[in-house]
Amino acid sequence: MKDEKDFDKWLRSKINDLESGSEGPSDWSSMEKKLVTHERARFIRMVWPLAMLILVMFRPEVPTAFTPRKPLLQNYQEWFSPNPEPLYVMRKREETPEETLKEDLRPDEIQYALLIQPRHINFPTPRRSIAMNQPYRVDGEVVTNEVGAALRLFPKGMANIYPVDRESEKEKSPEAKPDVIRPLWDEDTRWVISLNVYPSYSFREFMVDGTKSQKVHKDYAGLLESSEKGGVAFNAGVDVQYRIGKDLYLGSGLQFIQTKINAAYDYTLNEVPKFDPKNGDIIGYTPLPDPVHFDRDNQNAYHYLHVPLTLSYKPWATKRLQLTLEGGAGLLFFTGATGTTLNYQTLTPVDISFYEYNKQLTTINARIGASYFLTRSISVGLHPTLLYFTESIYKKDDMPVYMTPFSMGLNFNVQVRLN
Amino acid sequence: MDSGNDRIITLGQWMQFLSPTAALEAPIDWITALKRGDRRAQRLLYERTAERMYYVCLRYVADEDIARDLMHDGYIKVFTKIRTFRGDAAVETWVTRIMVNNALSFLRQQKRRGFTADIDNVQISSSDPDPSQVLDEVRDLSAREVLDAILELPDGYRTVLSMYVLDGFTHKEIGEELGISEGTSKSQLSKARRMLRDRLIKKEPGDEG
Numbered sequence: 001m002k003d004e005k006d007f008d009k010w011l012r013s014k015i016n017d018l019e020s021g022s023e024g025p026s027d028w029s030s031m032e033k034k035l036v037t038h039e040r041a042r043f044i045r046m047v048w049p050l051a052m053l054i055l056v057m058f059r060p061e062v063p064t065a066f067t068p069r070k071p072l073l074q075n076y077q078e079w080f081s082p083n084p085e086p087l088y089v090m091r092k093r094e095e096t097p098e099e100t101l102k103e104d105l106r107p108d109e110i111q112y113a114l115l116i117q118p119r120h121i122n123f124p125t126p127r128r129s130i131a132m133n134q135p136y137r138v139d140g141e142v143v144t145n146e147v148g149a150a151l152r153l154f155p156k157g158m159a160n161i162y163p164v165d166r167e168s169e170k171e172k173s174p175e176a177k178p179d180v181i182r183p184l185w186d187e188d189t190r191w192v193i194s195l196n197v198y199p200s201y202s203f204r205e206f207m208v209d210g211t212k213s214q215k216v217h218k219d220y221a222g223l224l225e226s227s228e229k230g231g232v233a234f235n236a237g238v239d240v241q242y243r244i245g246k247d248l249y250l251g252s253g254l255q256f257i258q259t260k261i262n263a264a265y266d267y268t269l270n271e272v273p274k275f276d277p278k279n280g281d282i283i284g285y286t287p288l289p290d291p292v293h294f295d296r297d298n299q300n301a302y303h304y305l306h307v308p309l310t311l312s313y314k315p316w317a318t319k320r321l322q323l324t325l326e327g328g329a330g331l332l333f334f335t336g337a338t339g340t341t342l343n344y345q346t347l348t349p350v351d352i353s354f355y356e357y358n359k360q361l362t363t364i365n366a367r368i369g370a371s372y373f374l375t376r377s378i379s380v381g382l383h384p385t386l387l388y389f390t391e392s393i394y395k396k397d398d399m400p401v402y403m404t405p406f407s408m409g410l411n412f413n414v415q416v417r418l419n
Numbered sequence: 420m421d422s423g424n425d426r427i428i429t430l431g432q433w434m435q436f437l438s439p440t441a442a443l444e445a446p447i448d449w450i451t452a453l454k455r456g457d458r459r460a461q462r463l464l465y466e467r468t469a470e471r472m473y474y475v476c477l478r479y480v481a482d483e484d485i486a487r488d489l490m491h492d493g494y495i496k497v498f499t500k501i502r503t504f505r506g507d508a509a510v511e512t513w514v515t516r517i518m519v520n521n522a523l524s525f526l527r528q529q530k531r532r533g534f535t536a537d538i539d540n541v542q543i544s545s546s547d548p549d550p551s552q553v554l555d556e557v558r559d560l561s562a563r564e565v566l567d568a569i570l571e572l573p574d575g576y577r578t579v580l581s582m583y584v585l586d587g588f589t590h591k592e593i594g595e596e597l598g599i600s601e602g603t604s605k606s607q608l609s610k611a612r613r614m615l616r617d618r619l620i621k622k623e624p625g626d627e628g
Binding site: 003004006007008010011012014015017018028030031032034035038042278279280356 | 458461462465466469474478481482491494495498499528529549550551553554558560562563565566569584585612615616
């Protein structure tokens with residue numbers, strides 16, 4: 001026992017001599033470079049969700065087509081009282097081109113709208129003609145036909161406006177909807193919440209790192225390509241969008257994302273690789289005296305939480321339909337994987353958790369589609385959606401195989417507008 | 420008490436740290452600077468300890484390139500986790516523990532991928548030479564030759580030997596880290612010592628190869 005302790009002591013002193021010597025890499029510059037890269041990546045990971053939240057919560061002032069503030073009736077009267085000045089003077093002072101009004105207005109309507117336009121508010125874009133020759137009731141008070149007509153060019157919700165000559169209809173049917181001139185989609189709301197459910201079909205780009213191919217069984221790539229095919233997965237999530245411009249929305253959310261691969265392994269293992277114990281390289285293959293046959297079907301599922309940051313553009317609409325173009329990036333947080341895959345060295349089936357996965361990934365996503373408005377605040381949409389992973393799902397440290405999934409889905413969503 | 424002045428490292432304190440006789444029983448203010456992410460403090464820690472940590476990593480992975488990468492990764496962890504350093508032990512001891520854990524984590528990954536040799540299949544000579552006799556014979560070997568002999572050991576033996584003899588882990592701690600029983604740890608250490616003695620005897624003093 002004492003001899004062993006002496007031996008250990010001698011060993012310790014020898015190694016201490018070596019370790020306190022002057023050899024070894026202590027070059028700070030290469031260390032600092034790695035440290036800076038790490039700190040930068042860490043900072044981006046920490047700040048990204050925060051920046052997204054701040055952007056959504058405290059958006060910078062973006063000019064919009066109208067004020068969301070609900071004015072009092074006297075403001076209406078003040079703002080819209082017919083200007084006594086001649087029309088040509090008014091046009092010059094306001095510098096509001098006629099083309100801001102839609103062509104479906106009659107020329108006399110355009111002239112009138114320009115005349116009564118308040119100086120401090122941008123004129124909204126009307127989508128339907130206004131009736132000129134009748135009085136209107138605004139918030140319970142009858143106003144002149146000119147004021148009423150002008151108000152009807154403004155977003156619904158600023159006042160309850162309808163022509164006086166339809167009052168009898170309204171009294172008969174108190175539940176009847178107010179006469180809406182603007183299309184349903186022409187929103188005066190800022191926040192939109194969407195519930196999304198959608199099936200998607202998963203694909204993946206599979207690649208063996210050329211510089212590490214000696215670590216991978218020679219038949220692995222071919223066998224995997226022929227045995228694993230895309231599968232259908234179901235995704236769900238909640239999105240929040242905030243209006244930052246007339247047709248622009250900034251959005252984020254939380255989605256449960258899956259990618260699925262259908263695997264059907266049916267192959268015979270005739271040989272096993274021989275490894276170099278120093279570095280794990282495959283240096284040859286040994287034939288098996290008794291070949292082993294594998295026949296196994298299963299589905300591999302990879303689960304993620306997705307936090308997207310998107311910009312939506314809604315360039316076209318009718319009264320009830322609205323087109324959406326959306327693009328953005330996102331952060332994926334890996335939550336787990338189930339199923340069976342092949343060991344890239346031995347070709348034997350292994351549990352999918354055998355490999356290590358990147359805990360965080362980034363994505364690019366895009367979708368295009370249409371929403372149909374059931375009411376002013378609720379719409380349903382169908383949006384073909386593309387989600388592309390920007391990097392391999394495997395940890396790259398010494399993994400010689402890359403797998404980058406992408407999916408095509410048909411997003412069915414229900415959107416609720418909050419005011 | 421963390422007053423504003425506590426955050427300033429005086430020249431004397433820097434000199435204390437820079438002094439070749441100063442052990443890494445780091446002064447409190449220096450630790451504070453590290454915790455603040457002060458680059459100068461990080462550099463000093465690195466330059467004072469990197470050589471040793473490189474060999475610590477090398478002892479576990481037996482590959483110079485991997486050891487260098489592991490050491491860099493280890494220092495990133497050190498600088499990230501320095502806030503959790505409570506000062507119970509010397510900084511160098513704490514850094515060594517992180518390096519060892521990092522190297523063990525790497526070895527676990529390798530093992531899962533089937534890169535490591537199976538210890539049970541390693542042949543050890545049945546005769547165990549007398550340790551004191553061996554010590555007399557190998558005493559004049561250079562430190563590098565001794566390290567080379569350690570690096571030639573199979574992963575499992577080298578790991579247990581490094582942890583117990585060189586890095587001060589107990590068998591209980593080794594068992595917990597490697598997922599083996601204390602008895603297995605002791606038995607592997609015994610076999611590792613025998614195999615190492617075997618290899619040391621075969622080395623001629625001055626033969627660096």
